[in-house]
Amino acid sequence: MQEKLVEFANLLRENGVRVSLAETLDAFGASEITGLGEKEAFRAALRSTMIKRASELPVFEELFELYFSGLGEIIKQASQAVQQALSMSDQDFQKFLDEVEEMLKKEGGKLSELARQLLQNNSGQLEKAIREAARAVKLSNIERTIEENYFARALARQLGLDRLEQEIKQLRDDLQKLDMSAAMRARMEEYLDRRLKALDDIIKRYVRMEREKREVQAREQQHLNRLAEKSFYYLSEDEIRQMNEAVQKLAQRLKNVIAVRRKRDKRGRFDVKRTLRQNLEYGGVPFKLRFEQRKKEKPQVVILCDVSDSVRNASRFMLEFVYSLQDLYSRVRSFIFVSDIGEVTEHFRTNDVREALDIALKGDIINVYAHSNFGHAFRSFVDDYIGALNKRTTVIVLGDARNNYNLPHDWCLREIKQRAKRLIWLNPESRNTWGFGDSEMDRYAVHCDLVEECRNLNQLYHVVDQLVPRS
Known part of the structure; x- marks a missing residue:
């Protein structure tokens, strides 16, 4: 029976359900209590020990029927x-x-x-x-x-x-x-x-x-x-719930990739000069290899998210993605804006990610129903928070840059760029629309180190991957 449970756990993993070794051992113990005589009791035992999220239940039920009602x-x-x-x-x-x-x-x-x-x-x-x-x-x-x-x-x-x-x-x-x-x-x-x-x-x-x-x-x-390629703007309520799970899975995948990358690069590059000096006593034969000592540095991240109706979904997933990866950064500070700007960092520190998102987006911190005014928001940030930036800080702005013909105050981005390590702008609109109508993207882009279209989860994943140091 244990062999079959291990095989079933592997099958769940292959279908996107995370089952740890400890959970598999729990399933062993639970199945010994219930036995195979009562199918529903056995199903409930495995479900309670192997499944953690409601979204994983349909996959579990289908695979349980296929496997244990199988050969x-x-x-x-x-x-x-x-x-x-x-x-x-x-x-x-x-x-x-x-x-x-x-x-x-x-x-x-x-x-x-x-x-x-x-x-x-x-x-x-x-x-x-x-x-x-x-x-x-x-x-x-x-x-x-x-x-x-x-x-x-x-x-x-x-x-x-x-x-x-x-x-x-x-x-x-x-x-x-x-x-x-x-x-x-x-x-x-x-x-x-x-x-x-x-x-x-x-x-x-x-x-x-x-x-x-x-x-x-x-x-x-x-x-x-399909979900990862669909524009944030067109997501239904049901797809938003599914996207929350997808964000967690992609964040975990990115964490795993980065962990492998850091482990591989941990020793640094081969140091030829130190190696030769250390091996003079052996006639220059490199018995003792020496590598450069890499300075471990986690970046700091400051996020400025436009939460107006047109880009709210994109901001929601950007915040959720970054906070799912926050142990990869030394510090994460988050701000939301439409016309006014407000900090939501503390809400993410003291609440679950999704609870914090709900607090940030329901309108208690800033007026989320105002008309967009990027220039006013940037000027307020420079006046009140510019001291939070240093040469280890990556600043990420997520917004469509549609300023309703207000003053753009693009000089604020120049000030931010001078203070920070990098300034990145993510725009959830198609690149073909930038600079047309009330879009100030052309003015803002010249002050940014990187400007990317970010309309779906795959593009978001690609951008966040670039925020993490390679070693």
């Missing part, structure tokens, strides 16, 4: 179909299986293990043999419907279906020599034929089931990809 259930259904075809009750069928076992003791001395397991209705051993064969042919690599026939044939070859057919044929011939009634002989022959066909059906259904497992993963990935 074992297919074999059970195939056996029931044979029983029904023979028009036998449970008691009659069990008695008939006893007779088959007696017959095999007399005539089945040279039968393969697969033939014995199949004819004696040994479901557990048959399932084990099929799973081992599936691993041998790498059935887990199946992706498309068109591959089902190929993998079904490969699985049949690995199991030795050709030899099994010959064994069943030989058994049919041997039945003619046995002392039994004609009716019994006919029933035995029908049983042998139906068992052989049942195995072929089991193989095909199992291959189809494995392909459907992969489809769950593919659908989840395709959905995430």
Whole structure:
């Protein structure tokens, strides 16, 4: 059972559900208490130990049905179909299986293990043999419907279906020599034929089931990809909820990438001069390698987010993304603006990210229903907060730069750039619209180190990746 639970945990991970080693161990303990007899109790035990987010429940439920109602259930259904075809009750069928076992003791001395397991209705051993064969042919690599026939044939070859057919044929011939009634002989022959066909059906259904497992993963990935490419402005309420989960997953992926990158670059570059000096006593042979000592420096980030209606979703996800990664920075300070500007850093420090977002965007800190005035907001920031910037600070402005024909005060960005390490502007509008109408993007862009279009989650991910030092 533990082997199956480990396999199920891996399947969940492949489909985007994070299951830790500790949670898998908890699942071991819970399953020992519930057992497999009560399916719903067993399902509840795994759900409570492996699932942390409501959004992961649909994936869990679908995979649970596919996995635990999988091969074992297919074999059970195939056996029931044979029983029904023979028009036998449970008691009659069990008695008939006893007779088959007696017959095999007399005539089945040279039968393969697969033939014995199949004819004696040994479901557990048959399932084990099929799973081992599936691993041998790498059935887990199946992706498309068109591959089902190929993998079904490969699985049949690995199991030795050709030899099994010959064994069943030989058994049919041997039945003619046995002392039994004609009716019994006919029933035995029908049983042998139906068992052989049942195995072929089991193989095909199992291959189809494995392909459907992969489809769950593919659908989840395709959905995430579509969501990540959709403009923030056009997201529905349901998609915003889904996007929150996507932000967390992408943030975790970025953390993992950065952790690997920092570990790889930890030693710094190879220092030729120090290496030669350290190895003079060995005649210059480099037994002792020396590397440059890298200065570890986490950046500081200041975020200025426009929260007017047209870009509010983009600001929401920008704040959530950066605060999900805040342990990669030495400090994060956040400001929101429409015309006035207000700091929301403390709300993120003392509340959950999503609670802090709700507080920031509901209008208690600034008037979020005012007309956009970037110039006024920037001038207020320079007057009140310019002292927060230094040469370790990256300033990120997220907004569409539509200023309603007010004074742009672009000199404020020049002041910010002189104080900070970098000034980055992210615009959730298409680049083709910049500078037209009341857009002041052309004036603001000349003072920025980097100006990027940021209309969807993929673009946001790319930009945030650039904010983290490479070592």
